[in-house]
Amino acid sequence: MDISRAAALYFSPTGGTKKTAERLASALGWDAQFHDLTVRAADLSFGPDTLAVIAAPVFGGRVPWPFAQRLSHIEARGTPAVILAVYGNRAYEDALLELRGLAEARGFKVMAAGAFIARHSIVPEIAEGRPDGDDLYRLDEFAQRIRQRLDYVSPESLPTAIVPGNRDFRKYDGVPMHPSAGRGCVKCGRCAAECPVGAIPADDPSKTDERRCITCMRCVAVCPQFARSLPKLKLAAARLGLKKSCAERKEPETFM
Numbered sequence: 001m002d003i004s005r006a007a008a009l010y011f012s013p014t015g016g017t018k019k020t021a022e023r024l025a026s027a028l029g030w031d032a033q034f035h036d037l038t039v040r041a042a043d044l045s046f047g048p049d050t051l052a053v054i055a056a057p058v059f060g061g062r063v064p065w066p067f068a069q070r071l072s073h074i075e076a077r078g079t080p081a082v083i084l085a086v087y088g089n090r091a092y093e094d095a096l097l098e099l100r101g102l103a104e105a106r107g108f109k110v111m112a113a114g115a116f117i118a119r120h121s122i123v124p125e126i127a128e129g130r131p132d133g134d135d136l137y138r139l140d141e142f143a144q145r146i147r148q149r150l151d152y153v154s155p156e157s158l159p160t161a162i163v164p165g166n167r168d169f170r171k172y173d174g175v176p177m178h179p180s181a182g183r184g185c186v187k188c189g190r191c192a193a194e195c196p197v198g199a200i201p202a203d204d205p206s207k208t209d210e211r212r213c214i215t216c217m218r219c220v221a222v223c224p225q226f227a228r229s230l231p232k233l234k235l236a237a238a239r240l241g242l243k244k245s246c247a248e249r250k251e252p253e254t255f256m
């Protein structure tokens with residue numbers, strides 16, 4: 001069956017993954033639908049007439065667990081897919097391999113993959129301004145190559161994209177710091193409504209359930225009062241820890 005549309009599915013607490021996925025899905029040149037699965041799951045199904053763009057941010061070299069859970073609500077019947085791991089200029093490690101497995105388990109046929117860079121959501125001066133013009137150009141060019149491949153090879157006979165990663169996935173238990181609300185909080189409830197894992201009680205948004213919180217930084221990004229932040233000392237330690245591994249600009253990589 002011919003492909004007639006694109007659908008982007010993504011988890012994006014602070015917007016970098018969303019921007020990357022939407023750009024690629026739009027640049028493919030078909031009608032594109034966008035499904036933001038950051039805050040809640042959606043029961044969606046796709047057939048072979050759609051090319052899916054499935055995009056996750058990298059947390060600790062892995063796919064954030066809420067996105068893995070949200071993907072389990074998606075059904076695909078022989079739907080070709082491009083997977084994207086979006087990372088903060090340190091490393092993406094096993095994220096693409098994990099994401100490919102998650103997509104295949106739902107019935108997608110992963111024909112291409114990309115690792116792209118966006119601003120680091122915990123230490124925003126790392127990869128600040130990315131995806132930038134060069135990244136967007138690389139996404140457009142990747143979309144063209146995907147289209148060309150589909151012109152020559154029917155979706156049913158596309159080979160699976162080979163991606164880097166270790167089958168013994170990197171162990172990741174989260175980071176040892178969580179945002180909390182300071183004195184500027186006016187209890188508007190927005191952070192509670194937009195937390196992907198329900199870690200902020202709606203009746204008392206000054207609290208954070210640290211056992212649930214995945215430190216995704218969404219509450220910090222959406223607070224209209226700029227009232228939420230990470231503990232200063234722990235953030236300074238994280239900044240120092242990332243300094244060396246993030247010093248050099250990383251470039252996008254694609255696999256097809």
Ligand SMILES: Cc1cc2nc3c(=O)[nH]c(=O)nc-3n(C[C@H](O)[C@H](O)[C@H](O)COP(=O)(O)O)c2cc1C
Nearest residue numbers: 012013014016017057060061088090091118120121
């Ligand atoms: C908890 C957490 C862990 C992260 N781990 C990594 C990592 O292992 N490697 C990396 O390069 N960036 C890492 N980052 C940065 C994000 O992958 C990056 O900022 C991404 O663009 C965030 O996506 P978003 O803007 O869609 O939320 C991490 C960010 C968070 C919040």
Ligand code: SF4
Nearest residue numbers: 185186188189191223
């Ligand atoms: S979004 Fe900001 S101001 Fe609103 S409840 Fe949360 S911390 Fe308070």
Ligand code: SF4
Nearest residue numbers: 195213214216217219
């Ligand atoms: S409380 Fe934690 S999980 Fe919820 S939005 Fe804030 S950082 Fe993300």
